[in-house]
Amino acid sequence: MDVIVVLSDRKLSAADARNIEKLEGMTRRDGLVALFVRINPDARVMSAEPLHPAFTTFVSSAAFVRWKPSVYDEKTVAGRFWTEGTQNEFRQQWSYDLTFSAPITLDPEAKTVPKK
Numbered sequence: 001m002d003v004i005v006v007l008s009d010r011k012l013s014a015a016d017a018r019n020i021e022k023l024e025g026m027t028r029r030d031g032l033v034a035l036f037v038r039i040n041p042d043a044r045v046m047s048a049e050p051l052h053p054a055f056t057t058f059v060s061s062a063a064f065v066r067w068k069p070s071v072y073d074e075k076t077v078a079g080r081f082w083t084e085g086t087q088n089e090f091r092q093q094w095s096y097d098l099t100f101s102a103p104i105t106l107d108p109e110a111k112t113v114p115k116k
Helices: 022-031
Strands: 003-008 034-037 043-050 068-074 076-082 087-089 090-095 097-103
Touching: 003 076, 003 097, 022 043, 034 068, 034 076, 076 090
Parallel strands: none
Antiparallel strands: 003 034, 034 043, 068 076, 076 097, 087 090
């Protein structure tokens, strides 16, 4: 089960934080600034999407993010996300260096699929 980490400039509901389309809409409409990162069970970043109202195109890729976990277990995710300098893609520029720690909250709608 992947873990989604959202670091933002405001408090978000868990449902909003899990929904990248909703976050993109909040960015365009309300000026949300955030970083949405999906991490797989092996602690590898599968995708990272910086969100900023100045962006003309949303960019989601693991290629632009670095990740150093300090804790990654069933209860907590913590560490550092950063870019190697300023990224310059799709006629946009961005950089970030964020350190965080957060509890892992399970999606209440997630279901266990029985093995066949």
